Amino acid sequence: MDQLQLAEMVEKYLRGELSEAERGSFEIMRRNDPELDQMVVEYHFFLEEMDRYGEIRRFKSNIYDTHETLQENGLIKELRIKTKAKIINMWSRYRRVVAVAASIAGITALFISGMMTIFSPNAPIRDIEELRRKVTSLEKQSSNQRVEFNKFKTKIEPGASVKFGGTSFMIDPKGFLVTSAHVLKDAKMVYVENQDGEEFKAEIIHTDPLSDIAILKIHDEDFKAPKQLPYGFSRNATELSEPVYTLGYPKDEIVYNEGYLSAKSGLDGDTLAYQLAISANPGNSGGPVLNKNGEVIGILNARQASANGVVFATKSKNIYTLLNELKESDPDLNIKLKNNSSIKGTDRSHQVRKVQDHVYMVKVVLG
Amino acid sequence: MSITEQEKAVFKAIGRNDKDAIESVYKENYSLIQHFVVYNNGSEDDARDIFQEAMMVLYEKAKTPDFELTCQIKTYLYSVSRRLWLKKLQYARRIETQIENFDKIAPVEEDLEDHEKLTKQYMTMRAAMGKIGEPCKSLIEAFYVHHKNMQEIASFFGYTNADNAKNQKYKCLVRLKKLFFAQYKNS
Numbered sequence: 296m297d298q299l300q301l302a303e304m305v306e307k308y309l310r311g312e313l314s315e316a317e318r319g320s321f322e323i324m325r326r327n328d329p330e331l332d333q334m335v336v337e338y339h340f341f342l343e344e345m346d347r348y349g350e351i352r353r354f355k356s357n358i359y360d361t362h363e364t365l366q367e368n369g370l371i372k373e374l375r376i377k378t379k380a381k382i383i384n385m386w387s388r389y390r391r392v393v394a395v396a397a398s399i400a401g402i403t404a405l406f407i408s409g410m411m412t413i414f415s416p417n418a419p420i421r422d423i424e425e426l427r428r429k430v431t432s433l434e435k436q437s438s439n440q441r442v443e444f445n446k447f448k449t450k451i452e453p454g455a456s457v458k459f460g461g462t463s464f465m466i467d468p469k470g471f472l473v474t475s476a477h478v479l480k481d482a483k484m485v486y487v488e489n490q491d492g493e494e495f496k497a498e499i500i501h502t503d504p505l506s507d508i509a510i511l512k513i514h515d516e517d518f519k520a521p522k523q524l525p526y527g528f529s530r531n532a533t534e535l536s537e538p539v540y541t542l543g544y545p546k547d548e549i550v551y552n553e554g555y556l557s558a559k560s561g562l563d564g565d566t567l568a569y570q571l572a573i574s575a576n577p578g579n580s581g582g583p584v585l586n587k588n589g590e591v592i593g594i595l596n597a598r599q600a601s602a603n604g605v606v607f608a609t610k611s612k613n614i615y616t617l618l619n620e621l622k623e624s625d626p627d628l629n630i631k632l633k634n635n636s637s638i639k640g641t642d643r644s645h646q647v648r649k650v651q652d653h654v655y656m657v658k659v660v661l662g
Numbered sequence: 663m664s665i666t667e668q669e670k671a672v673f674k675a676i677g678r679n680d681k682d683a684i685e686s687v688y689k690e691n692y693s694l695i696q697h698f699v700v701y702n703n704g705s706e707d708d709a710r711d712i713f714q715e716a717m718m719v720l721y722e723k724a725k726t727p728d729f730e731l732t733c734q735i736k737t738y739l740y741s742v743s744r745r746l747w748l749k750k751l752q753y754a755r756r757i758e759t760q761i762e763n764f765d766k767i768a769p770v771e772e773d774l775e776d777h778e779k780l781t782k783q784y785m786t787m788r789a790a791m792g793k794i795g796e797p798c799k800s801l802i803e804a805f806y807v808h809h810k811n812m813q814e815i816a817s818f819f820g821y822t823n824a825d826n827a828k829n830q831k832y833k834c835l836v837r838l839k840k841l842f843f844a845q846y847k848n849s
Contacts, residue, residue, distance in 0.1 A: 338839070347783070348788070353807060357684050364746070365685070374709075634705075
């Protein structure tokens with residue numbers, strides 16, 4: 296009897312699937328062969344462990360699903376607390392220390408910025424390639440064809456042509472999207488298109504060239520707001536080597552790519568950005584970069600022109616910062632970012648399936 | 663407080679991995695644990711992790727034939743979560759604050775020791791599964807986790823017939839067993 300047959304025999308024996316006669320002869324064999332007996336004991340233990348593993352896995356996936364369903368139906372909610380009292384308390388206790396630390400920091404900062412102006416080269420060499428996509432006439436033709444096949448009609452005025460493209464994704468189900476600011480450069484009109492080919496007119500709410508973030512809002516009767524977004528937005532720093540993935544529109548169809556976080560700062564130590572090892576092409580700009588928990592850690596925006604596979608993303612923390620600034624200037628805007636991701640713990644393809652509904656192609660008509 | 667028959671039935675159903683029971687227990691208890699964790703230096707994610715781990719402990723106990731539930735499910739989950747969270751706070755060396763008192767706390771120390779042992783065993787198998795590679799991993803999971811029959815597995819993985827799939831499954835199983843015991847002896 297070879298290994299495989301033996302394994303099958305032992306499993307059937309242990310699960311009580313052997314016939315009376317087979318069972319009898321197997322037991323005689325087992326009594327006469329200590330090696331076989333040892334193997335049965337091992338298998339017994341192993342199969343028990345295997346069954347337990349299966350049960351735990353099933354239970355876990357059940358509780359994950361339950362959490363997601365309950366959250367989607369609004370039966371459990373995030374809890375927000377005010378921690379002001381504690382902070383004030385700490386302030387009064389550490390006021391003097393903070394004052395000293397702040398003045399040292401101030402002096403150091405002045406010193407360093409002075410050194411920087413003295414020593415840094417006057418004209419920095421541009422080693423970065425922004426990943427917005429130039430839509431050529433050829434590509435436009437193919438996109439026109441596609442529109443005809445689609446059940447949705449294009450809303451772009453006849454005569455106006457789409458010059459640049461990129462990616463954007465939803466940050467608030469009310470129709471707020473985020474993309475890279477450079478995608479919208481010189482834009483007169485902006486349209487976004489979901490993966491089903493449905494086009495919506497969008498308005499530019501704000502652009503911040505420094506962090507390369509822009510906020511859009513969909514203004515379109517046909518737009519149906521989703522109940523909830525599957526992903527959350529991370530405020531924390533991501534660790535080196537953490538696997539990440541992105542979705543975007545380098546072509547007229549949504550494209551998935553994966554890689555890892557290779558540095559916590561961007562080009563020339565830019566602390567607003569991450570460096571990623573991932574494949575990205577023009578059109579990927581503005582796409583979400585997600586970690587394994589399904590949390591957005593950044594917005595993909597550029598790649599290094601002189602190196603292969605070195606890609607940069609602006610940190611998601613910058614979205615929070617930008618929204619806080621916006622809230623001060625326009626309190627009615629009311630954009631809320633979700634902290635936690637409801638796809639945490641699910642596998643990658645499930646995450647991608649949930650996320651891709653909220654990733655849109657950006658079409659820019661120049662003024 | 664005595665435990666109602668209904669409570670006992672729900673507890674047993676949890677042990678059977680019953681979806682409705684899980685949902686009702688989840689719905690009724692999540693906010694209590696969430697409140698507890700978030701008000702004691704925890705994040706939303708911490709709350710979810712702690713609650714789900716407490717659910718795992720409840721499940722393990724519900725499956726143990728001679729285990730008798732001596733308090734309400736709510737009290738049990740709270741006691742387990744509280745213990746788990748305190749441990750994690752110490753572990754993370756966060757500042758320990760006064761944790762608000764819940765009047766009834768069940769003794770769960772031993773249950774958590776059992777849980778730790780089970781988790782360790784689970785992790786051993788998980789590590790072995792992580793090393794086995796594809797298509798073995800999916801094949802083994804389809805059979806032992808999702809309880810698919812050989813016919814379904816054969817058509818899903820593209821084997822010409824159930825016998826071929828079965829052969830492949832045993833090949834994988836023999837390899838997994840080796841990896842498992844290597845892992846087991848190391849731990």
